[in-house]
Amino acid sequence: MTSHLVTGIGELVTHDERWGGPLQDAALVAEDGRVVWVGRAADAPPADRATDLGGAAVVPGFVDSHTHLVFAGDRSAEFEARMAGTPYTGGGIATTVAATRAASDDELRARLRALADEARAQGTTTLEIKSGYGLDVEHERRLLRLAREVTDETTFLGAHVVPPGIDRGDYLALVTGPMLAACAPHARWADVFCEPGSPVAFDGDEARAVLGAARDAGLGLRVHGNQLGPGPGVRLAVELGAASVDHCTFLGDTDVAALAEGDTVATLLPGVEFSTRSPYPDARRLLDAGVEVALASDCNPGTCFSTSMPLMIALAVREMGMTSAEAVRAATLGGARALRRDDLGHLRVGARAHLAVLDAPSHRHLAYRPGVPIARGMVL
Numbered sequence: 001m002t003s004h005l006v007t008g009i010g011e012l013v014t015h016d017e018r019w020g021g022p023l024q025d026a027a028l029v030a031e032d033g034r035v036v037w038v039g040r041a042a043d044a045p046p047a048d049r050a051t052d053l054g055g056a057a058v059v060p061g062f063v064d065s066h067t068h069l070v071f072a073g074d075r076s077a078e079f080e081a082r083m084a085g086t087p088y089t090g091g092g093i094a095t096t097v098a099a100t101r102a103a104s105d106d107e108l109r110a111r112l113r114a115l116a117d118e119a120r121a122q123g124t125t126t127l128e129i130k131s132g133y134g135l136d137v138e139h140e141r142r143l144l145r146l147a148r149e150v151t152d153e154t155t156f157l158g159a160h161v162v163p164p165g166i167d168r169g170d171y172l173a174l175v176t177g178p179m180l181a182a183c184a185p186h187a188r189w190a191d192v193f194c195e196p197g198s199p200v201a202f203d204g205d206e207a208r209a210v211l212g213a214a215r216d217a218g219l220g221l222r223v224h225g226n227q228l229g230p231g232p233g234v235r236l237a238v239e240l241g242a243a244s245v246d247h248c249t250f251l252g253d254t255d256v257a258a259l260a261e262g263d264t265v266a267t268l269l270p271g272v273e274f275s276t277r278s279p280y281p282d283a284r285r286l287l288d289a290g291v292e293v294a295l296a297s298d299c300n301p302g303t304c305f306s307t308s309m310p311l312m313i314a315l316a317v318r319e320m321g322m323t324s325a326e327a328v329r330a331a332t333l334g335g336a337r338a339l340r341r342d343d344l345g346h347l348r349v350g351a352r353a354h355l356a357v358l359d360a361p362s363h364r365h366l367a368y369r370p371g372v373p374i375a376r377g378m379v380l
């Protein structure tokens, strides 16, 4: 077992309350992939090898708890139309499904790996990846098998939309029956796009059926909820004990109260509001109510084609009323909680030694220097 001392850390964000905030002039030792010591550089113990970061700030590696990285095709024309005023409805998902079904494993794998590398280069050290562009038994299973090559945090999203040409009831029976059975061995989670106002997504009763079947199959639950308008998604997620409800753009008081009382993380995806020109969710309202908030990219070809967690942090600070410290926490510890992982998202002793190293003196620069590639992931 080799120990690795990382020193020369100008500012270290650990999320360890005992330090009362970021540590200055810090060091960290990792052994066997885990943090074994954290403290002031002057007190650092000897180790087998050392890396001097020359005063860089370090935060926990970003935990991007919501992505759709296995897909083919291009929807830049749809984006362009949206910027010219055409609203997002979810209808474009069928375009990606057709292109994805037509792509070979190697084509999908090459794109997936390139996107995962792109995320890592910007500080992301954990990715959740959903299926949802296969929408039949063979292709949903294939997408999850490919996603599993990159992460253990895989999510079955057969209930993304009802594909064209199939009856809703028949599709629901497929998703909750044979498709779930084929996909469950390759997934840790199941998700559903619950949006009663959308002709292609699922209403509250349908979403309840999808989530109930997934829970019976041993999967953890996640929900796309309240993205395009108010609806039952958030309350359903809390009622069923989902780990996370994602988007949370249109919330009523009862939704916020349910989240505050429940055990479900509210995952905000501000890249979606940016790329669909929609109103941003009210993060301040959630935080002030005591809700656990996560930030994620939702990288996908339709609503946000960005893997950049620093961009999400900058948007959260600029547009959603979060402080830099709250946004960094949401992109790290919040994401880990949304995945129910206590070994990620912090740098206390025992955590995975996953770092985001910033070419900057402070975590504040993540929002202060938007669009500048200051973060990189480092897994020890």
Ligand SMILES: N=CN[C@@H](CCC(=O)O)C(=O)O
Residues within 6 Å of the ligand: 090, 092, 093, 096, 193, 224, 227, 272, 298, 300, 301, 302, 303
């Ligand atoms: N809203 C549902 N699913 C994705 C978008 C998928 C797409 O448009 O391709 C989302 O999280 O925004």
Ligand SMILES: [Zn+2]
Residues within 6 Å of the ligand: 066, 067, 068, 224, 298, 300
């Ligand atoms: Zn999504």
